[in-house]
Amino acid sequence: MESANTLRQGGECKGGVLAYLERLEAQMNRSSRKSEELTVHTKESSQRTKIHELRRQRDKLRAEVKRRQARIKASLDNEDPNRTVELSEQEDLARQWGNVKDILQAYRFTGLSGKLTSRGVCVCISTAFEGNLLDSYFVDLVMEKPLRIHHHSIPVFIPLERIATEYLQTDIQRFLFSLCEYLNAYSGRKYQTDQLETDFSAFLTGPLQRNALCNLLSFTYKVDQGHQTFSFSATLLYEDLTAALPTGVTVMCPGAETSSARWEEHRASHEMLFRTKPLHQVFASFSKQVEILDLSLVS
């Protein structure tokens, strides 16, 4: 109060200037304190907001992390069915491919199959006789005009050149079928002859005469019928090279005891058998007869 009065009265008193300065200082202090407080306030408030912001962000991030973890877990559970779908597709394709390969390989059993080559086609003729798969023969054809055979595995005594000059250029189907005929017949004859030599050699009394085409066979054999042993000599001619059964059969009874009717009966029946049934089957029936007789003797 006194200081204010002093100011109004003139202010030239010492107390007056000093006081005035004091008053200014105080004023200044007050205002600076105020501004300090203000900055503190603003600082405080800005810091508070920052804290809020950061907390918010933290919560957001935490939530995100949780969500992602949950998603990973979920996707891990989900991904397995996805992966098995892909795998099964692959397996499916592999199985299909294997199937196709097997089918192509199995075509061999139809007797006539082939594979494309860089220059044409390689035809495979698989021969068979009575359900037994026998040798396979190949003809490698070059697709050019004129069609020609590059190389082959056909035995040299099969008339390949003759069949080729007749049919190869004009009717390839006929060429292949004709070749199949010859080869199957040859394989069949060879099979019968081999069977006779191996499985029924006990019936043969001498060496089996055969030739490369197996189209002329000559042998002597014996058959036991009861107490008697009948021995014969047989010659089989296969003049038709596309057939596996003989065109001409001659069965003869060597020896002196040939005039009896029983011999003649057997001779004729054997001739008929050789003409109508494959060679090894005829001998199989002989061995069955012997077995039947043996059984009847035992019983």
Add this chain to the structure above:
Amino acid sequence: MDENVAEFIRRSILKIPLCEMKTILKAWNFLSEDQLQTINFRQRKEFLAQEVILMCEEKCARLDDMALLDIVYTQVHRHRKLWNVFEMSKEPGEDVDLFDMKWFQCSFKKILQRALRNVTVSFRVDGKNAVWIRIAWGTQYSQPNQYKPTFVVYYPQTPYAFISSCHLKSNVPLLHQALKVASKHHQIVQMDLRSRHLDSLKAIVFREYDQTFESHNSTVPLQEGNLGLDMNLDSNIIHENLEEKERIHRVTQETFGAHPQPQLEFAQYKLETKFKSGISGGILADRKEPLRCLIKFSSPHLLEALKSLAPAGIADAPLSPLLTCIANKKMNYFKIRDK
């Protein structure tokens, strides 16, 4: 036992190398198993021969047995003979060949014996598909010379026969006649194919040398592409003419195939062509007569050598068709004339 037979057997035994002695005597099938067991195969050949002769004496070996031993020896040593290839042909439309080995042998022998009184003919069936025939030639007045026989290898029901060189040329037509008639053919022609390797000749003539076929059933994958080219082992090395090498390799494979080549020792080209030269006024130019020239290629394995010419860089690929057609055309003697 005839002393000539004994002498021949003795000389045959001395010819046979000791390592083959047992197998050949076994294949001969004249001495029994027990007799073979008693022979000491480690002694000197002269004593071994004497032992065998004694056994043959006991068994009374005859001319036919001696001839059979000669056939067995020749079968094992077939490369000692030069084989010529003959092709027979029938008239078109003839009956199917019902070949009967017994009838063939009988017929062949008869024809020779009717013409020449003194001739020794022997047969040996090799497997099911070939018959070896040995013929020792004599004359009306002299005994057959057993030391210079001719051998024939005939494959029945095929047109081919392989005949060793006959030293008496006058007997050749008779031999051909006998073979023709006995095998029921009308013509016999000599092919321009000769070699010491009988099996290779057979492979060429029967086209058996290429036996690789593509099929869905084959387990061996076809080795195409860089077969034999060991390139690119180090990625830092680039072969400058890789393309050219691959081209050569491809062309060689196409001409010769990927299979092993049959073995021949020579190819002979007889040229009767006019000499062609860019340089005019040379000694050989402008001759009206053709130049006669004989070119002979020799090798232990001629076709493999020819196959390796281009890959080795010695010749350009593709090779001349005159060189590559040998197996295909079944010829190794060529006569080349101007067209």
